[in-house]
Amino acid sequence: MARSGPLPIDPIAEAKRQWIAHGWTDAAAGMSAVTSIVRAQQLMFARIDAILRPFGLSFARFEMLRLLAFTRQGRLPMASAIARLQVHPTSVTNTVDRLVKDGLVVREPHPVDRRAAVLVLTDSGRELVERATEALNTEMFERPGLSDDDTAELVRIIARFRRDAGDFTDPRPTPDPL
Amino acid sequence: MARSGPLPIDPIAEAKRQWIAHGWTDAAAGMSAVTSIVRAQQLMFARIDAILRPFGLSFARFEMLRLLAFTRQGRLPMASAIARLQVHPTSVTNTVDRLVKDGLVVREPHPVDRRAAVLVLTDSGRELVERATEALNTEMFERPGLSDDDTAELVRIIARFRRDAGDFTDPRPTPDPL
Numbered sequence: 001m002a003r004s005g006p007l008p009i010d011p012i013a014e015a016k017r018q019w020i021a022h023g024w025t026d027a028a029a030g031m032s033a034v035t036s037i038v039r040a041q042q043l044m045f046a047r048i049d050a051i052l053r054p055f056g057l058s059f060a061r062f063e064m065l066r067l068l069a070f071t072r073q074g075r076l077p078m079a080s081a082i083a084r085l086q087v088h089p090t091s092v093t094n095t096v097d098r099l100v101k102d103g104l105v106v107r108e109p110h111p112v113d114r115r116a117a118v119l120v121l122t123d124s125g126r127e128l129v130e131r132a133t134e135a136l137n138t139e140m141f142e143r144p145g146l147s148d149d150d151t152a153e154l155v156r157i158i159a160r161f162r163r164d165a166g167d168f169t170d171p172r173p174t175p176d177p178l
Numbered sequence: 179m180a181r182s183g184p185l186p187i188d189p190i191a192e193a194k195r196q197w198i199a200h201g202w203t204d205a206a207a208g209m210s211a212v213t214s215i216v217r218a219q220q221l222m223f224a225r226i227d228a229i230l231r232p233f234g235l236s237f238a239r240f241e242m243l244r245l246l247a248f249t250r251q252g253r254l255p256m257a258s259a260i261a262r263l264q265v266h267p268t269s270v271t272n273t274v275d276r277l278v279k280d281g282l283v284v285r286e287p288h289p290v291d292r293r294a295a296v297l298v299l300t301d302s303g304r305e306l307v308e309r310a311t312e313a314l315n316t317e318m319f320e321r322p323g324l325s326d327d328d329t330a331e332l333v334r335i336i337a338r339f340r341r342d343a344g345d346f347t348d349p350r351p352t353p354d355p356l
Binding site: 006007008009010011012013014016017018020024026027028029030031032033034036037038039040041042043044045048059070083084085086087133136137138140141142143144145146147148150151152153154155157158159160161162163164165166167168169170173175 | 184185188189190192194195196202204205206207208209211212214215218219222237248261263264311314315318319320322323325326329330331335337338339340341343344346347348351
């Protein structure tokens with residue numbers, strides 16, 4: 001994300017002004033919200049990439065290692081990982097291929113379904129994900145660039161959006177962001 | 179974004195619970211906020227991609243065409259487009275190459291700086307972006323999947339985040355999302 005310094009005007013406020021000027025008044029707020037999410041994701045990913053690059057990890061690879069490290073024995077069937085990470089199976093396969101190549105994860109045959117696979121975290125995978133988690137916590141998650149109130153409200157709003165989009169069915173998650 | 183149906187639990191609430199259980203309490207809210215933004219962007223991009231695919235456009239190509247269509251004469255120096263779209267120059271070059279190849283934009287030499295370029299919207303570019311805008315407005319921006327209050331609050335929170343991250347300097351944008 002090369003940047004040539006801040007713009008004098010807010011480009012999203014300017015886009016909203018244009019939307020209203022063109023008579024698309026009913027769509028202006030939704031356009032602003034979608035564009036805001038896209039831009040926030042770009043800004044956050046630029047920081048995440050910079051933090052994870054020294055570890056040789058992308059955010060997708062970090063998420064997979066973190067998920068495995070949270071399990072009791074550092075192992076999870078591939079299908080469970082796909083469901084939990086809510087990503088396309090093809091992209092999980094690419095993520096896993098890279099983790100295996102780097103010696104952070106091994107694929108074992110599933111004990112029951114021989115066509116399925118179980119992912120197992122290696123010792124070096126566990127060591128790397130703990131260091132990467134600490135870096136993300138210290139350098140980003142403890143100071144995400146939002147006030148505490150804004151952080152909590154953002155999570156609540158997006159949780160309602162995700163629930164209505166079909167991300168999860170639990171009416172009262174714990175801890176409850178809704 | 180292939181999905182196998184909603185999860186019973188909210189994976190972000192579950193990740194937050196794990197973060198707290200591991201003693202990373204100060205980082206748990208920030209982790210939830212960042213992961214929420216990433217997930218919201220995935221869900222929104224899946225809808226945007228589906229809407230724009232029939233037009234042969236990505237969101238990046240749509241944004242460039244829309245920006246050009248908002249200018250008085252459908253023309254903008256390349257450097258201005260890079261600044262306004264807040265993206266990496268390399269990715270703008272790729273976006274423009276594809277738009278030129280598709281006959282939606284032409285590159286003209288800059289009247290003063292011969293090494294620079296001016297982007298000019300073609301008639302078919304203008305016709306396409308107007309139809310794509312109408313589709314996005316009707317199918318997504320008028321119903322973004324958020325209540326009106328949540329839409330407005332989300333835009334406000336992210337505007338504060340973007341301003342503090344150096345996206346723009348205007349202390350009071352119009353319309354004011356802050």
